[in-house]
Amino acid sequence: MKNKKKIAIVTGAASGLGFELALLLAKDNYELFLVDVDATKLEGAKKDIEAQYATSIQLLHKDLSKPNVSEEIFLALEGKDVDVLINNAGFGIFGSFNDTDWLRDISMLNLHVLTTTHLTKLVLKGMVARGSGKILNMSSLAAFQPGPLMSLYYATKAYILSFSEAIANELKGTGVTVTCLCPGQTKTCFQEVVSNGAKASENKIKFNIACPKQVAEYGYDAMKKGKVVAVPGNFNKFLSKLPRFVPRRTATAIIRKIQEKNRDN
Numbered sequence: 007m008k009n010k011k012k013i014a015i016v017t018g019a020a021s022g023l024g025f026e027l028a029l030l031l032a033k034d035n036y037e038l039f040l041v042d043v044d045a046t047k048l049e050g051a052k053k054d055i056e057a058q059y060a061t062s063i064q065l066l067h068k069d070l071s072k073p074n075v076s077e078e079i080f081l082a083l084e085g086k087d088v089d090v091l092i093n094n095a096g097f098g099i100f101g102s103f104n105d106t107d108w109l110r111d112i113s114m115l116n117l118h119v120l121t122t123t124h125l126t127k128l129v130l131k132g133m134v135a136r137g138s139g140k141i142l143n144m145s146s147l148a149a150f151q152p153g154p155l156m157s158l159y160y161a162t163k164a165y166i167l168s169f170s171e172a173i174a175n176e177l178k179g180t181g182v183t184v185t186c187l188c189p190g191q192t193k194t195c196f197q198e199v200v201s202n203g204a205k206a207s208e209n210k211i212k213f214n215i216a217c218p219k220q221v222a223e224y225g226y227d228a229m230k231k232g233k234v235v236a237v238p239g240n241f242n243k244f245l246s247k248l249p250r251f252v253p254r255r256t257a258t259a260i261i262r263k264i265q266e267k268n269r270d271n
C-alpha cells in the first residue's frame with residue numbers, strides 16, 4: 007500500500023520564518039495547509055514552494071486574530087490527521103501600553119494566545135490518540151523577561167513559552183512533542199510591522215540579526231528531535247539565561263533601554 011502523505015499546518019506562512027518552515031516541510035514531502043492573513047502573499051509563497059518541490063499545498067486565507075478561526079481551519083482539514091502544527095503567525099506592537107491602540111492589542115492577544123492555544127487543543131486529541139505528532143510554537147527571546155514599550159508582545163511570548171513547556175511535560179510518553187522556538191532579532195518583515203499600527207522605521211540596533219532560513223532550519227531540527235525549548239545562536243542562548251542571574255527589575259530596565267535605543271518613540 008502507498009504511504010499516506012503526512013500533513014502539516016503552518017500559520018503566518020506567507021513570509022519570513024513561516025515561509026522558510028513551510029519550505030522545509032515541503033522538502034520533507036508534507037502535504038501543506040498554509041494559513042495567512044495576506045492572500046496575495048500566500049499565493050506567491052505557494053508558487054515559490056511549488057517551483058522547488060512537488061507537494062500538495064492548500065491555502066487558507068484567514069485572519070487568525072478573529073474568534074472561531076481555529077475551528078474554521080480545523081473544519082477545512084475535513085477530518086484529515088495532522089502530523090505537524092506550526093503556530094508561527096505573530097506581530098509586534100511598539101509603544102507605551104497607555105498609548106497603544108486597544109483593537110490592535112486585542113488582535114495580538116487573540117493571535118498569540120487564543121489562536122495558538124485553540125489550534126493546539128484541536129489537533130492534540132488526534133495526535134495523542136494516534137501516538138504521534140509534532141507541534142512547534144513560535145515564541146521569542148522576548149519570553150524570558152518583561153519588555154517595557156512592547157509589554158504585550160513580551161507577555162504573550164512568555165505565555166507561549168510557559169504553555170509549551172507545561173504541555174510538553176504533560177505529553178511525555180504519548181509520542182507527541184511540543185517545541186517552543188525562541189529566536190532573537192531575525193531579518194524578516196516583522197520589524198516593519200512593529201509599531202503602533204503604522205509603518206515603523208528600521209531597527210537601529212543592527213547587531214546580532216539572524217537570517218530567517220537558518221533560524222527556521224534550527225527550529226525545524228529541534229522540532230524533529232522533540233526538543234522543548236530551542237533558542238537559536240550562542241549569544242541568544244546566553245541572553246535567554248541572563249535574566250536568571252540579575253534581579254528581574256534590572257532585566258526589565260535593561261530591556262527598556264534597548265527598546266528606546268532600537269526604535270523611534
Ligand SMILES: NC(=O)c1ccc[n+]([C@@H]2O[C@H](COP(=O)([O-])OP(=O)(O)OC[C@H]3O[C@@H](n4cnc5c(N)ncnc54)[C@H](OP(=O)(O)O)[C@@H]3O)[C@@H](O)[C@H]2O)c1
Pocket residue numbers: 017018019020021022023024041042043044068069070071094095096097098117144145146147188189190191192193194195196197199
Ligand atoms: N523577526 C524577528 O525578529 C522575530 C524574533 C522572534 C520571534 N519572532 C516571531 O516569529 C514569528 C514570525 O514572524 P516573522 O519574523 O517571520 O515576521 P513576518 O515576516 O512578518 O511573518 C509573519 C507572518 O504572519 C502573518 N500574520 C500576522 N498577523 C496575522 C493574522 N492575524 N492572521 C494570519 N496571519 C498573520 C503576517 O502577515 P502580514 O505580513 O500580512 O501581516 C506574516 O505573513 C512571529 O510569531 C514573531 O513574533 C520574530
